Amino acid sequence: MDETSMAAALELKHLRCLVAIMDTGSFTDAAHELGVSQAAVSRTLAGLEGLLGVRLLHRTSRSVAPTATGMQTLARARILLAGADELVREAATGRTRLHIGHAWSAFGRHTTEFQRRWHEQHPDTELRLIRHNTPTGGLAEGLCDLAVIRAPVDLRPWSHARIGHEARYVALASDDPWARRRGIRLAEIPGRTLAIDRRTGTTALDLWPEEDRPEVEYTHDIDDWLAAIATGRCIGLTPQATAAQYRRDGIVYRPLRDAEPSPVHLIWRAHTTHPATHTAIALAAGLYREDDGAPRV
Numbered sequence: 001m002d003e004t005s006m007a008a009a010l011e012l013k014h015l016r017c018l019v020a021i022m023d024t025g026s027f028t029d030a031a032h033e034l035g036v037s038q039a040a041v042s043r044t045l046a047g048l049e050g051l052l053g054v055r056l057l058h059r060t061s062r063s064v065a066p067t068a069t070g071m072q073t074l075a076r077a078r079i080l081l082a083g084a085d086e087l088v089r090e091a092a093t094g095r096t097r098l099h100i101g102h103a104w105s106a107f108g109r110h111t112t113e114f115q116r117r118w119h120e121q122h123p124d125t126e127l128r129l130i131r132h133n134t135p136t137g138g139l140a141e142g143l144c145d146l147a148v149i150r151a152p153v154d155l156r157p158w159s160h161a162r163i164g165h166e167a168r169y170v171a172l173a174s175d176d177p178w179a180r181r182r183g184i185r186l187a188e189i190p191g192r193t194l195a196i197d198r199r200t201g202t203t204a205l206d207l208w209p210e211e212d213r214p215e216v217e218y219t220h221d222i223d224d225w226l227a228a229i230a231t232g233r234c235i236g237l238t239p240q241a242t243a244a245q246y247r248r249d250g251i252v253y254r255p256l257r258d259a260e261p262s263p264v265h266l267i268w269r270a271h272t273t274h275p276a277t278h279t280a281i282a283l284a285a286g287l288y289r290e291d292d293g294a295p296r297v
Helices: 003-009 012-024 027-034 038-052 068-093 108-121 186-191 222-230 240-245 277-290
Strands: 057-059 064-066 096-102 125-131 146-149 159-166 168-173 193-197 215-219 236-239 251-255 262-268
Touching: 012 027, 012 038, 012 064, 012 068, 027 038, 064 068, 068 096, 108 125, 108 240, 108 277, 159 277, 168 222, 168 240, 193 222, 193 236, 215 222, 222 236, 222 251, 236 240, 262 277
Parallel strands: 096 125, 096 146, 193 215
Antiparallel strands: 057 064, 146 262, 159 262, 168 236, 168 251
16 A cells, blocks of 8 residues: 555544543543443554554553654644644634644743733634643644743754743742742752753753762752752752742742843744744744733742
8 A cells, every 4th residue: 555545545534542541541441431341442552653654552451551653652642632632623713723832831921911811812723731741842743833931942843932031040948048048040040959950951961060060959840840859858949930930939049140031932843833933033022022021020
């Protein structure tokens, strides 16, 4: 079967079956979610693997795990299904929807104003902000149309636009001796233990010379990061957006006086650009331009 025939034979039920298996973790639970028998799930997956000519899942009596090809196919399946669902929804309601993903803090202190102006200026395009703890804020997983990125990721696979910069801050336990200070210098950090989210964090150890770097405790997401800091055993470095969005009892933020600001980008898939992409870029960039740059927490 040639590629054209394969594409014609591919059905949404094949993709929904694969996604359901991976999201639920078993054929039994996938069958329950899809409202079909377990045998039907097995047949549909076998049909998809036969159509593509590759194995997508490693299956044992106790677990289901994707192959390398399965991971790639799953990501594409999510994108295609999201597009199909959006097509149906738009046809039924006459409205479009824009999903903007982020790992930690969307547009920081500009988030509420972005939402307010979007609602006023573009009432026919529903805006949804989605938090997803991956380096691309859910874009690679097919969960959003654009994503706000601050982490040092490779931008080459994506279309992207820089919308602004944010000053860096030090996050501290409120009873930390440094909490009484008005600012911290970069050269002081190596004397402390630094909490870093290795997946979506914005801090890299190359901020310091190799021979003078802080001890590191790796965390898994924003809540884990905040918890490590609140105990007092760690401090954290983060863009101003985190300080604006994640105020917590037991944690304070102080300006990092001598560090380069953190760039903020919007990224998107060039081959499936949402019609509202450049409108969103213009609005976000305008809000950052309006910012006078003075640190505010």
